[in-house]
Amino acid sequence: MTLTLTLTVSKPADFSGLLITPALAPETVTPETAGKETGDIRSAGGKTLLALGPLKKISTESIRRAGGALARWLAKNNVVAAGLELDGLFGLGLPPVAALNALAEGLLLGAFTFSRYKAEDEAKTCALNLLTSQAGQAELEAALRKAVIVAEAVNLAREWSHEPPNVINPVTLVERVQKLASEVGLKCTVLDDQQLEALGAGAIVAVGKGSNTPARLILLEHAGTTGEKPVALVGKALTMDTGGYSLKTTEGIVGMKYDKSGGMAVIATLSAAARLGLKTPVVGVIAAAENMVSSAAYRPDDILKALNGKTIEIISTDAEGRLVLADALTYTEQHYQPRAMIDIATLTGAVVIALGSIRAGLLSSSDELAEALYGAGQRSHERVWRLPLDEEYFEQIKGEDSDIKNSGGRKAGTIIGGMFLKQFVSDATPWAHLDIAGMMETDKDLLSYAPKSGMGFGVRLFLEYLSALEQ
Ligand code: BES
Ligand code: MN
Ligand code: ZN
Numbered sequence: 001m002t003l004t005l006t007l008t009v010s011k012p013a014d015f016s017g018l019l020i021t022p023a024l025a026p027e028t029v030t031p032e033t034a035g036k037e038t039g040d041i042r043s044a045g046g047k048t049l050l051a052l053g054p055l056k057k058i059s060t061e062s063i064r065r066a067g068g069a070l071a072r073w074l075a076k077n078n079v080v081a082a083g084l085e086l087d088g089l090f091g092l093g094l095p096p097v098a099a100l101n102a103l104a105e106g107l108l109l110g111a112f113t114f115s116r117y118k119a120e121d122e123a124k125t126c127a128l129n130l131l132t133s134q135a136g137q138a139e140l141e142a143a144l145r146k147a148v149i150v151a152e153a154v155n156l157a158r159e160w161s162h163e164p165p166n167v168i169n170p171v172t173l174v175e176r177v178q179k180l181a182s183e184v185g186l187k188c189t190v191l192d193d194q195q196l197e198a199l200g201a202g203a204i205v206a207v208g209k210g211s212n213t214p215a216r217l218i219l220l221e222h223a224g225t226t227g228e229k230p231v232a233l234v235g236k237a238l239t240m241d242t243g244g245y246s247l248k249t250t251e252g253i254v255g256m257k258y259d260k261s262g263g264m265a266v267i268a269t270l271s272a273a274a275r276l277g278l279k280t281p282v283v284g285v286i287a288a289a290e291n292m293v294s295s296a297a298y299r300p301d302d303i304l305k306a307l308n309g310k311t312i313e314i315i316s317t318d319a320e321g322r323l324v325l326a327d328a329l330t331y332t333e334q335h336y337q338p339r340a341m342i343d344i345a346t347l348t349g350a351v352v353i354a355l356g357s358i359r360a361g362l363l364s365s366s367d368e369l370a371e372a373l374y375g376a377g378q379r380s381h382e383r384v385w386r387l388p389l390d391e392e393y394f395e396q397i398k399g400e401d402s403d404i405k406n407s408g409g410r411k412a413g414t415i416i417g418g419m420f421l422k423q424f425v426s427d428a429t430p431w432a433h434l435d436i437a438g439m440m441e442t443d444k445d446l447l448s449y450a451p452k453s454g455m456g457f458g459v460r461l462f463l464e465y466l467s468a469l470e471q
Pocket of ligand 2: 321
């Protein structure tokens with residue numbers, strides 16, 4: 001099912017129909033509902049109650065979760081129109097603007113499903129009236145508008161992450177991004193494999209060699225208004241990662257369409273930056289390639305020359321993400337001299353072991369940037385945890401016959417990924433790396449407002465980080 005949910009803020013008196021009332025947990029917890037207090041929906045005393053959880057646990061996140069659960073309930077019950085009372089919710093201690101924003105995000109994110117390839121896909125619609133005596137206030141309208149743009153961006157990242165590799169490859173991705181860029185007002189430039197080769201970007205080109213659809217570097221620019229140097233977001237977009245000659249197992253390959261999630265988060269963030277009219281200039285750089293096996297593919301023992309002149313010895317063709325990012329980072333730094341550069345990538349299985357699907361790995365050369373990202377993660381609930389980057393770790397990837405090796409064995413896998421990338425960023429640029437491999441696939445639905453795979457992680461984190469720069 002696909003639910004299109006339309007949200008409007010209106011006065012309670014203007015509404016008649018199915019009325020849903022948010023309520024704190026003590027009014028709704030029963031033996032049957034205990035443990036799932038937030039988002040439980042039930043009828044009591046002629047009312048339909050949406051459980052928010054206990055008062056002391058009310059936060060933007062608990063409201064977002066309640067919104068997600070409500071969206072799924074509306075879809076499941078084929079509700080085409082309803083009203084949701086907000087005045088009670090607004091009295092729980094959070095600023096009404098923050099509560100409405102979180103609720104609307106949860107609703108629109110919870111409505112997401114990827115069902116375009118299912119025969120029984122039904123298009124459903126629901127008009128949800130958000131009812132408050134404060135309706136008409138400009139701040140509430142602005143909060144709703146912002147939530148719609150942000151949620152649509154996250155859902156775009158999800159939609160494109162889910163698309164299979166026979167639909168999205170580096171070449172078809174370019175077509176999609178160009179269309180999106182012209183719709184939202186972003187400048188888009190694309191470097192193809194021949195241009196990359198001519199520049200000397202031997203790492204990203206090598207990764208794409210085994211595919212009929214070679215590597216592309218996609219540049220998206222949001223001009224902003226401050227005249228400052230841009231913030232650069234760099235995303236890994238492996239439209240498929242088979243591992244190449246260092247082939248993954250049958251089970252290991254399945255799901256590797258999601259190896260483009262970092263790149264999709266960057267594309268979606270840039271689209272929202274344009275639609276929100278952010279003041280800060282932002283550039284998005286997407287390193288797209290497909291890691292395949294063919295007689296043209298790169299191999300273990302190959303020595304590549306990266307755009308920054310360093311040579312890289314291939315230990316594993318499955319450590320391809322760091323290769324495409326190496327050239328993307330060099331290119332981004334050289335062309336934009338960004339005030340900060342943040343890459344986002346499904347880079348290592350090791351981060352899944354370390355942090356699971358709850359927090360993404362954060363590695364950074366800058367305490368200030370790391371703290372800003374940590375804070376944005378706490379506020380958006382897209383949380384991160386920092387790992388170290390001590391120089392001693394470099395020993396593990398010192399090349400035998402080259403400058404660097406692309407893999408350093410099993411120890412400290414996520415840190416080694418970060419150490420490798422660090423070799424392609426100069427000390428002058430504050431840089432951070434987000435390893436989101438744990439968010440690629442989760443065992444089950446962790447959140448009422450997110451699918452279990454391809455959840456669009458990073459978009460809300462980035463937008464929170466960017467809007468804090470404007471405060
Ligand atoms: N895309 C994978 C990382 C990954 C693995 C994401 C499992 C989600 C689940 C990446 O390209 C990869 O294969 N990394 C290797 C690196 C190793 C060869 C140094 C890994 O983590 O095993
Ligand atoms: Mn790989
Ligand atoms: Zn990969």
